[in-house]
Structure formats: C-alpha cells, structure tokens
Amino acid sequence: MSRPDLRWNRRTFIAAAGLTAADSMMTRLRTAEPSPKLAAHRSAPFIAYVGFAPQGDSASDRIESYRVDDGSWTNIGGPIKHQAPRALALHPELPVLYALHSNARYRHLPRGSVSAYSVDASGSLALAGREPLSLSATYPEHLAISPDGGAMLVSSAAGGSYNLFSVAAGGALSPAPYPLKQTGSGPHPLQARAHPHAVLFHPSCVAAYAADLGADRILQLTHTNGALTIASRVSFAPGSGPAHIAIHPSGNLIVVSSQLRPALTVLALIRQSGKLGTPTQQMAVDADTPGPIAVNRTGDRLYAIAGRRSGEISVSTYALSAATGRLRAMSRMHVGEIGAVAHIALAEDQLLLASAKGIASLPIDRRSGLLDKASLVVRRPGAVSIALRTL
C-alpha cells in the first residue's frame, strides 16, 4: 500500500471550514435519527487538538490534545491554557500548531494574536511564540497555512481585516503581519461593515480565498513580496452573507456557504491564475444557521453543517462533480442538539465537529462517502476549534 502524500493529508485534515445548511431538495434526502447511545467509532490513529472556550462553569480557555486510536480518545498531557482558541491549524511539514487568540485586546492594545506551539513526538504542545495581529484586527476567528508552509492568513471579523504572516523556515511567525483592511456592507443587520470570515489557501499556493460575510463577496488574495492584495473578487447578492468556503483538491472549484440567505454556491477557479470564475451552481439550503463545510480528500463529497434555532444539528452530504462543478444532495444525518458547530475537520474515515457540547464524530463510509450516525467522542462543553495530525 503506497503512503499517501503527507502534505495533502495534513492540509486536508486541518481543513476546518465554514457554514452551510440543508438543501432545498431536502424532501429527497434520506435522514437518520441521532444514535441514542453515542458510541465510539473506529478510526486510523491520529492526534486531535481541540480548542475550548469557557461555557458556564466549565474549565477555562484551553487547548487539549488527544491521541485517537482505534476509536479511543486519550488525553495527551494536560490542557494548555490558551485564551479564546477559536481556530487551530497545523504546519504542513513542521511539528508546529498555530492557535488564534480571538480576543479584543492583546497586551492592552486592540488586536488579537496567534500563538505557535511546538509538537513533540508524543503530540504534546509547548509554547514557542506569540505574535500580535495588526492594530484593530480584533476577534480573529479563522486562519489558514499555505500548503508550502511559508505563509499564514488570518481573518479578523470584528476588525474587518486580513493579516498575512510570513512563516520562517523553523515555523516561527514573523512579526508585523501585512494587514489588508476591508470595507463593505449589506442590507442585513449583521452587515453594517466588512466581516471577513473563512480563509483558505489554494492547493498550489497560487492564491488564498476569503469569504466576507459583511460585504457579500468572495476574494482571491495574492501575496507578492509580503504584500497582500486582492487579485479578483466575486460579489454575491446583497444580504447573502458568504461565510465558509471549501476548495476542491483539484484546485478548480471553490464551494461557498452563505449564512444569511442559506445557500451553497460553486465557483470555478481559473487554472494557473486561481482567479475566481463564474458560478457553476447555486442552490438554496434548508437551515436556520448554516455551519462549516468541507470537501473530502477525493473531491467527490461535500459535507455541510446545518443548524436549527433549537440547537439541533445535522450534516448533509452532497456529491460534488469536479467535471461539471455541480452539487447533488445525497443524504442528511441528524446529529442532535449539540449546539453551535464552530469548526469541522476531516479524518480519513470520519467527520469531526467541534460543538458546544464537545466533539462529535460521524463515520464516513469509505465506498460511498456517506455519513453514519454520530457519536459524542469528547463530552466536554465549549469545543470551538479542532485540528488533526496524522501519525
């Protein structure tokens, strides 16, 4: 059996994503009730890093490390204190974990920050450094590492900006990131200003992409000599609220989940330049609060979280055609009332949800790519971020 491309695996595994929801064709979808007994699911071994934010009387902000082996989740070391770990990402080559601090202030100044942790052989973390974001880049919620490991992109929702860090050969972040301040608004009450949300890099590093929920647009960002610029953009209908994105492994498609008018949109990406092309499909989805989306490693399935105001969560599976750029609804799996799902991550044979009630796992059928019943594999409240590292 040949060893899969590690870089690809790691990139895929840390692909946390955005919002989405159920399909307008939901009547044709198969559904399943949440498992009454949340059982552990078999899985290839990996390390899971999970960020927790305080909820009620739960423990304070922290990152916990788990070894996941044969479906069993075992803590590695103790929790690492870390304020507001709203997003995590692993370096594609180096044993380094990056974690946002989604705060309004860092060292009394109005900005968030990002910490880098070195990962030892056991998977345990040790703080290696912390760098501030640019002034006004408050409450960052998403970050992405370029596939070549040379750059990190952070979006700041409240600050209306993106920050591009250079990543040194050893994984350290260079100070003074390049900020790209955004403007824009929409008709929805949540669109009084630009609201950068999910960010992802193109598999070839040719560009990065960002969803702006406040300004109703998707951006293609490029960086030359450390400067971050907008290379192309696609505007969505006013009030759409594009929030989450997922890129097809071929690099030819990007899927956008709109949060305010729940919908999925597939856009073509121009070969070589990575420029945003025309939509190949747009479909409304049935959800109150669409959640993150992710494309599987073979590129033929899209998983999309759909939330209800009641707190009930379901995950829809779509067939994604790389040739036509079209989605087709396949099934919908009810997860239960696990609260808001902030991030998701794909392991080889399961989809993991970081939710208000902990980490939920949905097994993926290797042949069909469909999801099975969910189990709550980590019953600790306040999970807000997750990143996976293969062993």
Next chain:
Amino acid sequence: MPATPVTVESQDPRYDALKRGRNARFPSSDSEAASRILLCSNAAETAEGLQRVVTAGLRPTVRSGNHCYEDFVVNNPHGAIIDLSLHNSVDSASGHPIRIAPGATLGEVYTALYKRSLLTIPAGTCATVGSGGHISGGGYGLLSRLYGLTCDWITGVDILTVDANGKVIERQTDKLHNPDLFRACRGAGGGNFGVITNFYFDKLPPAPREVAETSMSIPWSSLDEAKFTKFLTIYGDYWEGRAKDPDTWGLFTILDISPSNGGAGRLGMSIQFCNPDGTASDLSVLREFCNKFADLHPVFAQRGGGGGGGGGFRRDAALGTSTDPNQITRRAWIDATVGGGGGGGQRAKYKSAYMKQSFTSAECSAIFRFMNSPDLDPTGVTLAIDSYGGATNNPDRILDTSMAQRSSVMKLQYLGSWRDEKQDASRIKFMDDFYTAIYSGPQVPDQYKGTPFGPRYEGCYMNYPDVAMLRYSHWPQLFYGPGDLYPFLQRVKKQYDPNNIFHSSMSVRA
C-alpha cells in the same frame, strides 16, 4: 484630472526623513514604519489620497506637525501616512471669517492671525506643532486661563470620513450639520473619525498687545522636603484658590521640576501675564503671585529675547537682571509667542495628569523622593506643572465639546527624554514608576490607584497620550471623563467610521 498628492515610498530619497516622528522612538523599528507617505497640499488632494489608501486596504494614519507623543502615526506597518503639513493655509472662506488648515503650525497661525486681524487662538507654546492634532485634541496654551481651549472656539470643521462601503465622504460639520461629529472633533483627539481638512472660526479672541514675563528658580540645595512641600503647596493653592478669579486669568505659569542632581539642580518657573484688556499695565496680580514665594527666597530672572530664537515658553534663556525685584519685563505678545521651537529628534516619553486641587503632602513627598533619587540620571526628566482653571473650566463646554476636564486648576506633564535607544526600557520604567508612585498615595481611591482619578483629579490629557494607561480598565474615563462622553464618542465612531479605518493604540474603540 484628480488632484494627486505627492507620494513618497521607500526608494525615495525623502522617505527616511519623512517616515520618522519627532519623537525618535517612532517608528519603533523598520518593520513598524509606514510603507508610504502621501503629502497633501489641499483638501482635494487629501480626499484623493485617502480614497486610494482605503481602496488598497491600507491603514491611513494622519499627521499635521508630526508631534504625536505616542506611536499613533508613524508606527503603521505597511500602511500610509496622510501628511497634511503642506496643507497649511490660514485664511477666510465664504461665510467663515477664519479658516485654518490642519497643516498650519501654531507659529504660522499666530503670525497670520495677528498680522491680519490682531486675533489669536489660545493654543500651545510650541510654534512647530501642527494645528490638526493640537486643535482636535483640545488645544491648551498660555492664554487658556483667559480664553479657554482652542477647541472651544471652533464653529465648523471639514472632515473626510469613510463610509461603510469604503467611499470617502467630504463632510461639513457644525452645530447644525453632523453636530455629533462636530462635537467629537472638538477635543477627542486626532485619528479617530476621519481626516480634518479645515477648521472654521466665526470669531476669535483678540491677541494681547503685550505681556509681562519673568522667571523664578530655587536651587534644590536650598530645599529639604518640608520646604519643597511648602513651595509646591503655595503653587497649588494659588491656582486652586484663584481658578475663578477673572483678574488672574491672564496669568500663566509652567513650573518645571527637574532632578535634584545632588543639589546642583533647580526648580524653575516661567511666568507670563497680561491683564484681561490685553495690556500689562497693571502688574499687581503678577507681583502678588511672585511674592507668595518670598519666604523661600527664589531667584528671579528676566525672560524673553526677541523670539525666533528657537526657544519656546519654557526654554527662553534668562537675560540678566534689572532693578525690578521680580525681574519683570514687558514685550509684545507676538514676540513672546512666536518662535518656540519644540525640540524633537530625541527619544521621549510623556505622561499627564489633571489636578482639581492643590498638592497633598503625599504627592509632594513622592515627587521629592523621586527627584532626589541618588541613582536618577539628572538629564532629560522634568515634571512640568501648568496653571489652568479660569476660562478652561466653563462647565457649559462639556456639552458641546469633547473635553471633559473642566474642573482642573493644574495640568501636569511628565517629560522624559534621552538619546540612546538602549535606555528606552529603563527610562520608560522610571517614568512609569515615578508616575505610579505619585498616584498611589492615600489621596487616590483604591480602585484608581496608580492613576490620577478620583475626587482630586480629572485623569489625563489626550494630546499627551500615554499607552501605559491602557493597562487600566478605566483608561477611557481617564482621558474622556466618567460621564457619557466616551459612550457618545463610540456612537459617533460607529456611525461615521463603521469599518474602524481610523485607529491607533488609543483610538476610540469600535
């Protein structure tokens, strides 16, 4: 063809000079420096330049005279400085007898207003300070006891704001048009809401015809703690007691307390006076003030020197002696006012405090102790105590300006300057320790320890910004008062700068 500002980028020979602040601490490093400077000569160029900067997603910071004490302007990594120093006209406009552009220095403003119409603004002592930052942050000066703050006199402001979609909007503000933004531009400080391109004044006070001046000093060698306390108490009591006495409002002093240096140093006071009618014909108020210190045997010396010598109010050299017991001299107000240099080029740290009452024994003791520290480098440390009260304390102006401090009788400025970058940490720490100690005595309520807040104080002056105060959760109240001013400014910020384009370490939080 759109107006186009001159743009200076890193390969330009002018870049190294223009990227710097007068406070040599900033930019903090090459990586913190702005990537470009846009030199704007008028409002149209400013609008065009600002639009380009915003469209490019860059952070604009704004400067007029480049005197900002903190990192608000030239620490702007990858961003752009909107430099208004070439937009420096002082003239009139239709419907407005007086228009002052933000790049005009105070010296240029004083000269133009004096020569054209015998008017003035009650602004600061440093002639090279730019109007834009100075006036938008309040604008105190030697005539403020007589005439109030400069921002009290503004009747209109032109300002460029950026709307939610990134479009630069030219706004004319006054009490009828965008009145909330107009109020915010009267004292909240620069770099919060937009780029001011003109100030308008329907009327201004007359420039005094002449002023009387003197200086007083006392050697540290003649002072023990008791005498030092007596000296400070006389000084503070006078300003507390005479804050509402209009006959004294033409009197202004700056008391400079520098380190003892083993007794070799001196306390120095610069004194300027005019009668409310703009003459110096009746010096009884001035003499009475000078004689308050007679028991401490101060040394008086003449001040002045014709102006233009590069020395401001504080730095005028003593000229000599005369038969006048207080060494009082008289000279034309314009000569006494124009020509102050303002230093620059040194590394510096500043802090401030408003005082509503005279000094307590605990404050005096702490100042005495620090100024007599045997390990204190005697150079470059000064506590400057300015006299206020008088017309600055008009309570009605709290409602139509953004200056909340309307009950203080003195404003203290803690100044530290040095040249060696290696001293940054130790010098800044000394300033912090010194300042914190003064405001940690029993006169400060427990919840405000370390800060000039509570019954005796009114916080700090935004034009003497101090990022160290950000460590206190009540820092907005220190600078904007405990009332509804700061929430008001936050509402203005949200309305007129929804994307928080204009921000700095201490800008009004979005």
